[in-house]
Amino acid sequence: MRTDDVPQSRSHFQQKAEALTNDSSKSRQRGPNTVLAHGPYDPRSLHGFVNPPVVHASTVLFESTAAMKKRQSLPYTYGLRGTPTTKALEDALSELEGAAGTILVPSGLAAISIPMLAFLGAGDHCLIVDSVYSPTRSFANGTLRRMGVEVEYFDPHVGADIAALMRPNTRVVFLEAPGSNTFEMMDVGAVCDAAHAGGAVTMLDNTWATPLFFRPLEHGVDLSIHALTKYPGGHSDVMLGSVSANEASYRRLRETQLQIGVNAAPDDTYLVIRGLKTMGVRLQRHQASALELATWLSGRDDVAEVRHPALPSFFDHDLYARQFGGSSGLFSFLLPGGFDRAAAFLDALEIFGLGYSWGGHESLAVAVDLSDRTVCKGPADGTFIRLQVGLEDVADLVADLERGFAAAGAVG
Numbered sequence: 001m002r003t004d005d006v007p008q009s010r011s012h013f014q015q016k017a018e019a020l021t022n023d024s025s026k027s028r029q030r031g032p033n034t035v036l037a038h039g040p041y042d043p044r045s046l047h048g049f050v051n052p053p054v055v056h057a058s059t060v061l062f063e064s065t066a067a068m069k070k071r072q073s074l075p076y077t078y079g080l081r082g083t084p085t086t087k088a089l090e091d092a093l094s095e096l097e098g099a100a101g102t103i104l105v106p107s108g109l110a111a112i113s114i115p116m117l118a119f120l121g122a123g124d125h126c127l128i129v130d131s132v133y134s135p136t137r138s139f140a141n142g143t144l145r146r147m148g149v150e151v152e153y154f155d156p157h158v159g160a161d162i163a164a165l166m167r168p169n170t171r172v173v174f175l176e177a178p179g180s181n182t183f184e185m186m187d188v189g190a191v192c193d194a195a196h197a198g199g200a201v202t203m204l205d206n207t208w209a210t211p212l213f214f215r216p217l218e219h220g221v222d223l224s225i226h227a228l229t230k231y232p233g234g235h236s237d238v239m240l241g242s243v244s245a246n247e248a249s250y251r252r253l254r255e256t257q258l259q260i261g262v263n264a265a266p267d268d269t270y271l272v273i274r275g276l277k278t279m280g281v282r283l284q285r286h287q288a289s290a291l292e293l294a295t296w297l298s299g300r301d302d303v304a305e306v307r308h309p310a311l312p313s314f315f316d317h318d319l320y321a322r323q324f325g326g327s328s329g330l331f332s333f334l335l336p337g338g339f340d341r342a343a344a345f346l347d348a349l350e351i352f353g354l355g356y357s358w359g360g361h362e363s364l365a366v367a368v369d370l371s372d373r374t375v376c377k378g379p380a381d382g383t384f385i386r387l388q389v390g391l392e393d394v395a396d397l398v399a400d401l402e403r404g405f406a407a408a409g410a411v412g
């Protein structure tokens with residue numbers, strides 16, 4: 001593929017939105033909820049319809065052979081390479097993340113594997129935080145190692161000491177904050193500074209915070225990754241992922257996406273565009289309800305520990321408060337005793353569903369499996385239970401958890 005085939009990182013929609021913003025409010029940046037409500041999509045570009053069109057496409061027709069030859073100057077040339085629908089979502093995410101460009105892929109996991117494939121090759125060394133989303137580890141231990149990449153895991157609290165783990169061939173440092181299931185926070189800026197000093201590219205899985213609560217590129221991260229399946233989709237009915245990159249990393253990311261041959265399907269993209277409109281208000285509710293439940297849980301004698309970054313008693317609360325602007329609806333707590341107590345707790349729940357994923361309207365609970373950890377191992381006693389707090393009434397959720405505690409108490 002010729003590099004000049006790569007679409008420009010900023011569409012005319014985005015440029016127009018910036019021009020409009022500048023006209024109406026001089027140098028003031030639009031707030032994130034305004035970006036969510038209006039996006040960079042300009043209704044005047046399509047007869048005034050408020051929402052972008054859902055374009056189903058493979059072929060794009062050209063006016064002449066001359067236009068075909070000069071296609072790199074055209075905004076759209078083939079379905080795989082993007083449509084007005086994918087462009088609308090990419091531009092919205094780029095604006096929210098403060099990124100030069102964004103790619104869309106069919107799942108959050110693909111939003112992890114594709115940037116890794118873009119920046120790693122045989123003989124390279126890759127550093128990954130140990131509290132990473134489990135399937136990220138499976139990809140690294142499976143595909144990356146098979147490709148000849150050396151994979152090493154580090155403590156989320158490593159901070160600037162990551163410099164000691166850097167090798168001449170370290171190409172990627174992969175972060176996630178907070179950590180999956182155990183919610184350790186990281187000093188993102190310190191890790192990125194040391195990674196850059198060693199010549200590595202930094203990636204951060206930002207799914208938990210969304211760009212409303214954390215903007216990784218402002219802390220030195222090169223590529224910010226999202227499972228759009230979670231809060232942006234918000235209704236447990238779609239899977240999609242995104243990677244938002246700074247100027248230095250965007251071109252290589254986009255080239256790799258197109259070389260591999262993945263993009264987002266139009267209807268899935270539209271569901272996420274629709275979900276984004278209400279993400280701000282949904283997150284306010286997820287945040288308030290989860291904090292209320294976490295506070296209630298931390299007052300109980302039958303709970304050993306609550307892991308919620310926004311709780312002042314949480315061991316990494318300072319790291320959270322210094323870097324993040326808010327918290328979402330996912331946290332965990334430690335139920336003491338054997339797994340039979342955790343199973344009894346979970347099986348007694350009537351409103352919390354037992355299921356994977358999170359970020360939707362409905363509450364979910366799962367027993368956390370930490371058996372793949374190499375640094376941040378699981379507790380000596382008890383089971384972490386992870387709660388995804390949905391949009392239900394908190395009093396009903398409390399009553400449901402009380403059913404769980406009664407069932408666990410009956411086991412012993």
Ligand SMILES: *Cc1c(COP(=O)(O)O)cnc(C)c1O
Nearest residue numbers: 107108109133207227229239240
């Ligand atoms: C769910 C999740 C993913 C993967 O998203 P999918 O769309 O389910 O593939 C990636 N990272 C984190 C932190 C997640 O929780």
